[in-house]
Amino acid sequence: MSAAVKKDAHPFNKQNLEALLNSRFFYAPAFEIYGGVAGLYDYGPPGSSLQANIINEWRKHYIIEEGMLEVDTTILTPAPVFETSGHVARFADWMVKDKVNGEVLRADHLVEGVLEARLKGDKEAHGILADAAAAPEGEKKKKKKNVKSTAVKLEDSLVQEYESVLAQIDNYTGPQLGELIRKYNIVSPDTGNEVDEPVQFNLMFDSSIGPTGKQKGYLRPETAQGHFLNFSRLLQFNNGRLPFASAQIGRSFRNEISPRAGLLRVREFTMAEIEHYVDPLDKKHARFDEIQDIKLMLLPKDVQSAGRTDLLEISVGDAVSKGIIDNETLGYFLGRTYLFLVKIGINPHRLRFRQHMANEMAHYAADCWDAEIETSYGWIECVGCADRSAYDLTVHSKRTGQALVAQVTLPEPIVEEKVVFELNKKNFGKTFAKETEQVKNAITALDQDGLLKLQGDLKNGSAIINAEGKDYTLTPELLTIEWKTFKSHTREFTPNVIEPSFGIGRILYSVLEHSFWAREEDVARGVLSLPPNVAPTKCLIVPLSSNESFVPLVRDVSAKLRKAGVFSRVDDSNASIGKRYSRNDELGTPFGVTLDFASVQNGTMTLRERDTTDQRIGKIDDVIAVVQDLVQGTIDWPQACERLPAYDGVQAVAE
Amino acid sequence: MSAAVKKDAHPFNKQNLEALLNSRFFYAPAFEIYGGVAGLYDYGPPGSSLQANIINEWRKHYIIEEGMLEVDTTILTPAPVFETSGHVARFADWMVKDKVNGEVLRADHLVEGVLEARLKGDKEAHGILADAAAAPEGEKKKKKKNVKSTAVKLEDSLVQEYESVLAQIDNYTGPQLGELIRKYNIVSPDTGNEVDEPVQFNLMFDSSIGPTGKQKGYLRPETAQGHFLNFSRLLQFNNGRLPFASAQIGRSFRNEISPRAGLLRVREFTMAEIEHYVDPLDKKHARFDEIQDIKLMLLPKDVQSAGRTDLLEISVGDAVSKGIIDNETLGYFLGRTYLFLVKIGINPHRLRFRQHMANEMAHYAADCWDAEIETSYGWIECVGCADRSAYDLTVHSKRTGQALVAQVTLPEPIVEEKVVFELNKKNFGKTFAKETEQVKNAITALDQDGLLKLQGDLKNGSAIINAEGKDYTLTPELLTIEWKTFKSHTREFTPNVIEPSFGIGRILYSVLEHSFWAREEDVARGVLSLPPNVAPTKCLIVPLSSNESFVPLVRDVSAKLRKAGVFSRVDDSNASIGKRYSRNDELGTPFGVTLDFASVQNGTMTLRERDTTDQRIGKIDDVIAVVQDLVQGTIDWPQACERLPAYDGVQAVAE
Structure with missing residues (x-):
C-alpha cells in the first residue's frame, strides 16, 4: 500500500478550484453567451450528477429511513397564500440606493463589507495580515459586497465597536442599519457616493396567472407553504396519527438585490425541506437515543448577543437537557443533519450550529438553529432548523376557515x-x-x-x-x-411544526470546497476527493489503446459495472493514460479500471484509487466485485487492497 | 397457481379512478383550501413516488444507457433568449372573448368542443350512442371544453364537413378559426353568447429580475433553450465529438388560457428533454439495428391532411427506408420511446405515433412525430419527437455573435x-x-x-x-x-438537433389509466396494476396483530428489505388484513408480506401478489430474496411460484 496521502501540501486556492469547476463544467453562469444574469447558474454534467447524488442520499437518509411522506407541490402560488403566511408584508431585505448613480445595494451587506474591510485594513497597517488570500476572513458569513481594504489604523475602541456590530449584523432593523451607515460614514465602496436611507424590497418574483391579468401570483421563495396547505390530506394519509413528517425537494426563487458569491447567493435554487408535525405538549422523539451522544459545535444566541463567537462542544443529549436546544425533536434533527452532512463529504471540523438571535428569528418561532459550514467565504448557513410552533397552520386555518388540526385519544x-x-x-x-x-x-x-x-x-x-x-x-x-x-375522549390541537430546511446548492458548493486539494508534487494537479456516494461518476473505464480487440471487452466491462449498479464512463479519447486519470481526478471519480493487452489475453484488469493513485490488479470479475463493495461503502480501500494484489506496472503479454 | 386474472370484467370507470386518486392522494388541486387555481396540481406521497420512479426509469433508459450529458439549467430566463428563439413573437394560442361576459376561451378548443358535441348529438338523434359515458369519444385529443350534446340530426354533408375540420383542427390559423366560428355559428357553450374574433395570447409567464424592474424575464415554457445556450461547453465536455446528446429533467410553465382535463393540460409541469446533436450530413444512428424491427402504429401527415385517421403498422426500419420517418436518428428515438413507455406500464395497443402536419410544425422543423397515448380523454400527445434542424443554434449564434459549431476531421x-x-x-x-x-x-x-x-x-x-x-x-x-x-482537413458546420421531449405528468396520468381496473367480484374494489419498477411502494409489510412480539420482527424484515433495495412500508393500523391489502391494491403496491404468529415461531412469512391475490409461503430470507428478484424484474410471478409453495391459509402454531 502507498503511504498516507498528503492533502494539505498546498494551501487552499480558490482561483484554482473555480478554474477547475468551470473548465470541467460542474456549473457555469446561466445565459453566459447572452452576457449572463447575476445569481443564475446552470449545472453541467458533473454538477447535475453531483446534485442528483446529494439529493438521492438525502432521500435515503430522511424520506426512506424515516418513512416521511414526500410531496411535490406547485411553484406558482396565488397571492392570498403569501399574504396569509406573512411573506407579502415581511419577506423583504433592506436596500439602499447610491445617491448619484442609483445603483442598489443590500444595506446589511454594505455595512458588513465596509466594516470588515476597515478591520482588515487596520490589521494590514499593524502588519498582522501578511498573506490576505490564505487567511480565512473572520468568523462571519461573507455574503456582503467584496470591499477592497486599505491599510489604515483604527482606534482600539473603534475596533471593538466594529467587531460587536459585525457579531450582531443579522440582528439590526432597517432604520438601525441606516443609523450605522450615518454613524460610521459608510459610502458605496464602488463609487464613494453617499447612499439613501434603507427601504424594504420584497424578494418574491411576481407574475400573473391566466389570460385576464387579474390573478396575481408569486414564485414560492421556499417549499414550506405547499406542505402546510396539504396538511389535512397528509394527516389522513398517515391514518390520522402524529407525529409524522412531510418532505419535499424542489426549486424556489428569491429576487436577491445584488447576488454575488457564486452558488451561495442565487435567485433560483433547489431546496429540500421537511415539515415534522408534533403535538405541542409532546416534543419528545422516539429515536432520540440514537443521536443523543453525537457531539456538536454550538454557537448559542447569548454568546452572539454578547458580541462573541466562541463555540461550545456538547452532545445533543446534554444540550437538550440543559435547555440550550429547546426540545428533543429539534435536537434529533440537528444530530441527523450532522450525520447527513458528514456522510456526503463535509468536514466535521468546519461545521457548527448557530442559534438565531431574538430579532433574527421569525416572531412565531420557538427556537431556530442554522447548520453553518466554513468555506473560503466564511461561515455559510446551509441548513435552517426551526421550531415554527403552530404559526403556519393557524394562520392558514383562520384565513380559509378550514380546520387544520389533529386529535389524540386520551388515555x-x-x-x-x-x-x-x-x-x-x-x-x-x-x-x-x-x-x-x-x-x-x-x-x-x-x-x-x-x-x-x-x-x-x-x-x-x-x-x-x-x-x-x-x-x-x-x-x-x-x-x-x-x-x-x-x-x-380526545384532545384536539393545532400541531407544531419543526422544519429542517436544506439549501442544496450551498451544500454542494461546500462539499466541493472541502473535497478540493492539489497533488504534493504539482499544485496544478487538482483533485476532488468526493465520497463515492456523491461522486458524479463512480468508475472510469480506460482502454489502453484504440485497438479493435478492446471494443467487446470495454462493452462487457461497462455492462457488468452497470449491472452491479456502478455508474461508469468510458474515456477512449486519444489522451495519454496519465492525462485521462488526472482529468478524472478533477471530476472526483474515485476509481478507474484500465484495460490493456493483458486484459485481452489473461482476463485481468487494474484498479486505481483516486486519492492514493495506488494500483491493484485482479481478474475482471473480482475487480468489479471489489469496486461494487467500495461504491456501496461496505469496504474501504485498505480492505480492497487485501483482496487485490498490488500492480507493479509490468505484466507478461505474449507477443 | 391462481387462474388468470380477469381485468376487464367491468368497463373503465373514470369517476371511480378519480375518486381513488383523490382519496389516496396521488395528486390533488393545488391550493385547494384557498379555492384552487385551474391548471395547478400538487402530488401527494404515492404520486410523488410514482413520478420519481418514472423519472428514475427515464434516467436509466436514456441518460445512463446512452451516456447522455445531463444538465440542470435555469427556469427564469431573460427576455432576449426567448426573443431570439421566437417564443416572444410566436409562442401563443388564439383566444376569443365572450361578447357579453368577457370570459376567455381557447379558439381551437371552442370549435372542437362544439363540433364534436354536434356530431355526438347527431348520433344520439339516430339512436347510435346508447351509453355516452362508456364509449370513447372519437379519435382526437379531448383537450377542448366539455360541451353538452343535444340530440339533433345533421345533414350528411355537414357531418362530413365537421369530421374533416376535426381531423385538421391543429392545422388552422387564428383567422381561419374565426371563419369557422362564423360559418358554423359557434357561440360560447356556457352562455350562448357570440364571441369576438380570435386574438393571440402569449403563453409565457413573465416577471422582472432584480430590484430595478428593468430586466424582463420569463419562466421557460420548455427546457430546450438551456441546452442550446450551453452547446459549446457540452461539446467541449464531450472532447469535441459528435453525435452526443444532452438531457434535462425539470419544471416548465405555460400560462394556459383555460386549463381543464386534470393533469393533461396544466400551467406548471415536469418535462424530460433530450437534445441530440448530429452532423446534418449524417443522421444515421450507431444503434439503429437494435430497434429497427420494432413495429409502431403510425399516423402519417398525408393521411391526416386527407381528413382520415387510419393507422399504419410498420417497423421502424421500413418506415425510415420508405422515407415515412425522415432519418435513422429520429426513427431510433421513436423506437426507444416505444420501449420506454411500454416498460413503465403503457398499453402498446393504445400507443400511436402521429406526424405533424405542415401548418402545425414549426417552420424550421424537418420532421416531427408525437407519441400519442389513448385515454378516456382521447389520444393525448405525451412525447414530441422533432428534428429541429440547425434552427436554434443558428439563431442564438447570430444574436450573440458566438460560434455554435462543430468540426469533423475529413477522411x-x-x-x-x-x-x-x-x-x-x-x-x-x-x-x-x-x-x-x-x-x-x-x-x-x-x-x-x-x-x-x-x-x-x-x-x-x-x-x-x-x-x-x-x-x-x-x-x-x-x-x-x-x-x-x-x-x-476539417469541415465546420452547425449541428442539427433531434429533440425527444417528454411530458412527465401526462405520461404519469396515462400510466394510471392504463393500470386501473376493478375486481370481478366487486366493482368498488379498484386496483392499480402498476409495474414494480414504477410502483410507489414495492412491498407492504402487514403484521397480523399489534402484539409486542411482532415489533422486533417487523423492524428486522423492514431492514432486510431496505438492504435488498426494496422500498417497503409497514401498515400496522387497526384495519383488517383484507382492508389493508385492498388499500394497497389502490396504491398499486405489487407485493405484500404478512407476519403472523407462525412467523414468530417458525421464521416464515407469506407473500401476496396484488393482481392475482395469490399467496405463497416460505422462510423469511427466502421470501425476501424472491421479492428482490421480482422487483428487479429478473423473475416473474410464475417463476416466484416455483420457488415458494402455495399458502393454504392454515399453519400449525403451538398454543
Missing part, C-alpha cells in the same frame, strides 16, 4: 363541569324578532364568569345584556343557565 | 481552387483615403464570378466597382486577382 377521558345556557327558542325569537341573532351572539360570547353572573341575575328575576351597543333585558322565560358535566 | 482533405484578391495596401490606402474601407468591403462582397469579371477588366487596364452608390476605378497597381489552391 383517560377528561371530565369537566361547565356552565352552559340553553335558549327557549320560541320565546326568545318572539321577544327579540330581528335582533335575535345579535342577542344570542352576545350571550355566546360570554365566558364562564359572565354566564355565572347572568345566572345570578336571572335568579333575581332579570338580567341586562349589551349587544352591539344596545341593552336588552333577559328573563328566566327566555333561557336557562345550568352546570353540566362534559366527558371528552 | 481525405478537400482541395479547392478559388479566385482570391490581394490588395496592395499602400497604394490602395493612398488612392481611396477615407473611403478605403467601403471600397474594400465592396470587393470582399463579390462572389467567384464577380472576381473573375474584375480580373478580366483589370487585365484590360482598369475596372469600375460600385460601393455604397458611388463608382470607383480600380487599376492593377491597387490589387491582384489570382487562382489559388486551398486544402482543408
Whole structure:
C-alpha cells in the first residue's frame, strides 16, 4: 500500500478550484453567451450528477429511513397564500440606493463589507495580515459586497465597536442599519457616493396567472407553504396519527438585490425541506437515543448577543437537557443533519450550529438553529432548523376557515363541569324578532364568569345584556343557565411544526470546497476527493489503446459495472493514460479500471484509487466485485487492497 | 397457481379512478383550501413516488444507457433568449372573448368542443350512442371544453364537413378559426353568447429580475433553450465529438388560457428533454439495428391532411427506408420511446405515433412525430419527437455573435481552387483615403464570378466597382486577382438537433389509466396494476396483530428489505388484513408480506401478489430474496411460484 496521502501540501486556492469547476463544467453562469444574469447558474454534467447524488442520499437518509411522506407541490402560488403566511408584508431585505448613480445595494451587506474591510485594513497597517488570500476572513458569513481594504489604523475602541456590530449584523432593523451607515460614514465602496436611507424590497418574483391579468401570483421563495396547505390530506394519509413528517425537494426563487458569491447567493435554487408535525405538549422523539451522544459545535444566541463567537462542544443529549436546544425533536434533527452532512463529504471540523438571535428569528418561532459550514467565504448557513410552533397552520386555518388540526385519544377521558345556557327558542325569537341573532351572539360570547353572573341575575328575576351597543333585558322565560358535566375522549390541537430546511446548492458548493486539494508534487494537479456516494461518476473505464480487440471487452466491462449498479464512463479519447486519470481526478471519480493487452489475453484488469493513485490488479470479475463493495461503502480501500494484489506496472503479454 | 386474472370484467370507470386518486392522494388541486387555481396540481406521497420512479426509469433508459450529458439549467430566463428563439413573437394560442361576459376561451378548443358535441348529438338523434359515458369519444385529443350534446340530426354533408375540420383542427390559423366560428355559428357553450374574433395570447409567464424592474424575464415554457445556450461547453465536455446528446429533467410553465382535463393540460409541469446533436450530413444512428424491427402504429401527415385517421403498422426500419420517418436518428428515438413507455406500464395497443402536419410544425422543423397515448380523454400527445434542424443554434449564434459549431476531421482533405484578391495596401490606402474601407468591403462582397469579371477588366487596364452608390476605378497597381489552391482537413458546420421531449405528468396520468381496473367480484374494489419498477411502494409489510412480539420482527424484515433495495412500508393500523391489502391494491403496491404468529415461531412469512391475490409461503430470507428478484424484474410471478409453495391459509402454531 502507498503511504498516507498528503492533502494539505498546498494551501487552499480558490482561483484554482473555480478554474477547475468551470473548465470541467460542474456549473457555469446561466445565459453566459447572452452576457449572463447575476445569481443564475446552470449545472453541467458533473454538477447535475453531483446534485442528483446529494439529493438521492438525502432521500435515503430522511424520506426512506424515516418513512416521511414526500410531496411535490406547485411553484406558482396565488397571492392570498403569501399574504396569509406573512411573506407579502415581511419577506423583504433592506436596500439602499447610491445617491448619484442609483445603483442598489443590500444595506446589511454594505455595512458588513465596509466594516470588515476597515478591520482588515487596520490589521494590514499593524502588519498582522501578511498573506490576505490564505487567511480565512473572520468568523462571519461573507455574503456582503467584496470591499477592497486599505491599510489604515483604527482606534482600539473603534475596533471593538466594529467587531460587536459585525457579531450582531443579522440582528439590526432597517432604520438601525441606516443609523450605522450615518454613524460610521459608510459610502458605496464602488463609487464613494453617499447612499439613501434603507427601504424594504420584497424578494418574491411576481407574475400573473391566466389570460385576464387579474390573478396575481408569486414564485414560492421556499417549499414550506405547499406542505402546510396539504396538511389535512397528509394527516389522513398517515391514518390520522402524529407525529409524522412531510418532505419535499424542489426549486424556489428569491429576487436577491445584488447576488454575488457564486452558488451561495442565487435567485433560483433547489431546496429540500421537511415539515415534522408534533403535538405541542409532546416534543419528545422516539429515536432520540440514537443521536443523543453525537457531539456538536454550538454557537448559542447569548454568546452572539454578547458580541462573541466562541463555540461550545456538547452532545445533543446534554444540550437538550440543559435547555440550550429547546426540545428533543429539534435536537434529533440537528444530530441527523450532522450525520447527513458528514456522510456526503463535509468536514466535521468546519461545521457548527448557530442559534438565531431574538430579532433574527421569525416572531412565531420557538427556537431556530442554522447548520453553518466554513468555506473560503466564511461561515455559510446551509441548513435552517426551526421550531415554527403552530404559526403556519393557524394562520392558514383562520384565513380559509378550514380546520387544520389533529386529535389524540386520551388515555383517560377528561371530565369537566361547565356552565352552559340553553335558549327557549320560541320565546326568545318572539321577544327579540330581528335582533335575535345579535342577542344570542352576545350571550355566546360570554365566558364562564359572565354566564355565572347572568345566572345570578336571572335568579333575581332579570338580567341586562349589551349587544352591539344596545341593552336588552333577559328573563328566566327566555333561557336557562345550568352546570353540566362534559366527558371528552380526545384532545384536539393545532400541531407544531419543526422544519429542517436544506439549501442544496450551498451544500454542494461546500462539499466541493472541502473535497478540493492539489497533488504534493504539482499544485496544478487538482483533485476532488468526493465520497463515492456523491461522486458524479463512480468508475472510469480506460482502454489502453484504440485497438479493435478492446471494443467487446470495454462493452462487457461497462455492462457488468452497470449491472452491479456502478455508474461508469468510458474515456477512449486519444489522451495519454496519465492525462485521462488526472482529468478524472478533477471530476472526483474515485476509481478507474484500465484495460490493456493483458486484459485481452489473461482476463485481468487494474484498479486505481483516486486519492492514493495506488494500483491493484485482479481478474475482471473480482475487480468489479471489489469496486461494487467500495461504491456501496461496505469496504474501504485498505480492505480492497487485501483482496487485490498490488500492480507493479509490468505484466507478461505474449507477443 | 391462481387462474388468470380477469381485468376487464367491468368497463373503465373514470369517476371511480378519480375518486381513488383523490382519496389516496396521488395528486390533488393545488391550493385547494384557498379555492384552487385551474391548471395547478400538487402530488401527494404515492404520486410523488410514482413520478420519481418514472423519472428514475427515464434516467436509466436514456441518460445512463446512452451516456447522455445531463444538465440542470435555469427556469427564469431573460427576455432576449426567448426573443431570439421566437417564443416572444410566436409562442401563443388564439383566444376569443365572450361578447357579453368577457370570459376567455381557447379558439381551437371552442370549435372542437362544439363540433364534436354536434356530431355526438347527431348520433344520439339516430339512436347510435346508447351509453355516452362508456364509449370513447372519437379519435382526437379531448383537450377542448366539455360541451353538452343535444340530440339533433345533421345533414350528411355537414357531418362530413365537421369530421374533416376535426381531423385538421391543429392545422388552422387564428383567422381561419374565426371563419369557422362564423360559418358554423359557434357561440360560447356556457352562455350562448357570440364571441369576438380570435386574438393571440402569449403563453409565457413573465416577471422582472432584480430590484430595478428593468430586466424582463420569463419562466421557460420548455427546457430546450438551456441546452442550446450551453452547446459549446457540452461539446467541449464531450472532447469535441459528435453525435452526443444532452438531457434535462425539470419544471416548465405555460400560462394556459383555460386549463381543464386534470393533469393533461396544466400551467406548471415536469418535462424530460433530450437534445441530440448530429452532423446534418449524417443522421444515421450507431444503434439503429437494435430497434429497427420494432413495429409502431403510425399516423402519417398525408393521411391526416386527407381528413382520415387510419393507422399504419410498420417497423421502424421500413418506415425510415420508405422515407415515412425522415432519418435513422429520429426513427431510433421513436423506437426507444416505444420501449420506454411500454416498460413503465403503457398499453402498446393504445400507443400511436402521429406526424405533424405542415401548418402545425414549426417552420424550421424537418420532421416531427408525437407519441400519442389513448385515454378516456382521447389520444393525448405525451412525447414530441422533432428534428429541429440547425434552427436554434443558428439563431442564438447570430444574436450573440458566438460560434455554435462543430468540426469533423475529413477522411481525405478537400482541395479547392478559388479566385482570391490581394490588395496592395499602400497604394490602395493612398488612392481611396477615407473611403478605403467601403471600397474594400465592396470587393470582399463579390462572389467567384464577380472576381473573375474584375480580373478580366483589370487585365484590360482598369475596372469600375460600385460601393455604397458611388463608382470607383480600380487599376492593377491597387490589387491582384489570382487562382489559388486551398486544402482543408476539417469541415465546420452547425449541428442539427433531434429533440425527444417528454411530458412527465401526462405520461404519469396515462400510466394510471392504463393500470386501473376493478375486481370481478366487486366493482368498488379498484386496483392499480402498476409495474414494480414504477410502483410507489414495492412491498407492504402487514403484521397480523399489534402484539409486542411482532415489533422486533417487523423492524428486522423492514431492514432486510431496505438492504435488498426494496422500498417497503409497514401498515400496522387497526384495519383488517383484507382492508389493508385492498388499500394497497389502490396504491398499486405489487407485493405484500404478512407476519403472523407462525412467523414468530417458525421464521416464515407469506407473500401476496396484488393482481392475482395469490399467496405463497416460505422462510423469511427466502421470501425476501424472491421479492428482490421480482422487483428487479429478473423473475416473474410464475417463476416466484416455483420457488415458494402455495399458502393454504392454515399453519400449525403451538398454543
